[in-house]
Amino acid sequence: MLASKFSLLIVAFIFISTVSCTKEEEKPKVRVVEKVDDNSVKINETKNIMIETVEEKNFAVELEFNGRITVPEKDISSVSARVTGRIESLTQSVGDKVTKGQVLGYLWSADLASAGEEYEIAKKEGGSLLSLTEKKLRSLGVEPSEVSNGKTIFAIRSPLTGVILDKKLNTGSTVNVGDIILTVGKIGTLQFVGDFPPEQAIKVKKGMKVAFDDVPTLTATIENVSPISDPTTHLVKIRASFVSQPGQEIPQESFLKAHIVLSELPALVFPIKSIIAKSDGDYAFISDVGDTKIFKRVKIDITSRNSKQVAVNSANFPKKSFKVISDGALLINDSLEEGEKD
Incomplete structure (x- = not known):
């Protein structure tokens, strides 16, 4: 009887295990990224991966630099003793x-107190002495109306x-x-001061526009480029002026990241995160012509770059619009090189 019950339990366990295996087989785990060959992957899901569109358009060639917002020297006044x-x-x-x-x-x-006493005496006596004591007080930064006995x-x-x-x-x-x-310092008229290496400073001209990454609503205009470099830092100082917008609060002495647009050129514009820098050059994962889920690692020729994008020579690309992997590109590249599958 006991053996019969044990046999029934075994049969039940096998049945349950078989059903569980069948359910697992019915819902196979989907790989987010699947290796196709040594240079290609298939993107089955875009979880933690960003795919962006690359197009041929004008690329801004920029000079990036750091500086600070301050008040122009002509609008600063010191309160001195x-x-x-x-x-x-x-x-x-x-x-x-x-x-x-x-x-x-x-x-x-004590000097002011003494001058005040002289003024009080002169007021009582009158004459030219009063005018002289008033003049003395003003030279010391005090109006006669502020003076009272013993002050x-x-x-x-x-x-x-x-x-x-x-x-x-x-x-x-x-x-x-x-x-x-x-x-x-006066409120309203502000100035942005930054420094450049001499080889970059020669590209900066008066009248060029300055934009700010942290305050996109602000723009400034280059007013002055120093003709010589600082003997200590060996950098060239530039000054740009702008007027804050009505109601816009700009903290004084703010340090900001800025850039100057030198020119624009037509190019395929790639997001900076899509670039994979290797010892033999730069690469990116580009969508295959026949299957938009297949991305191939392709060598690219970068002609210019800024903090967010790179300009790529379009001569080697028959298509002028396609998809690239940006976020996640470096990890996928590492997996390919290690021979792993995500």
Whole structure:
């Protein structure tokens, strides 16, 4: 009886196993990428793989460089100490917007206090002495209307409407005549400053347009290319000017990646991610003429490149529009070279 039950269990197990195997056979696992030969693959699914279209069109030949947005020197004004003294307070920080005449802080000065006392005496006596003491106060950066008996602390005011670019000193700092306390720059007119190696700088001309990858709504125009390179960095400085759009906030002293379009040329334009760099040249996986799922690794002749695309000589391509593998191309290439199948 026990043997009979065991036999039934074996039969049931074999039946279940057979059914399971049949189900697995009915749903075979699909390979995402299947090797066709040593240079070709078949794309069965596009999971984690991007396929893009290559077409013949104008390719922008660019110079790429890094730089920073700042205020032109002509629109920068420094707030300097006209007397010896001590900063009692500074109420503004770098990046704060200010208006002309706005109080930025306060300065204590024995010299100012003395000039104020002279002015108070002259007011009582009148005559030419009053005019002289008023002139002296203004030369020290103080309006006579600010002076009152015994006053020893005087306001530090903004020379223009703009933004605080730099803060050289802080509350409690001792100042001497000529020391820069703050730097203020005008809002609106901005400048982009960058550096080029001399061999690239000779291609940059006044009037060329500058575009920014991180702020695509901005454009600038080259205003100046230095005639000499910096003796320390051996780079040539360029300056480009532009005006920010109404309502558009642009942080001062922002470092940005930029590019200048030098020219345009007709070419087959490939996405940069589709390029496979090998020791004997550059390659890409290009769709087969007869089957759009088959991609063949083909050697290409790159004539120019930028950060996103490359220009390829179209002479060796009878078709001027086809598909290429971009995302995933490098991994597929590695698998082919290792003789593996994904």
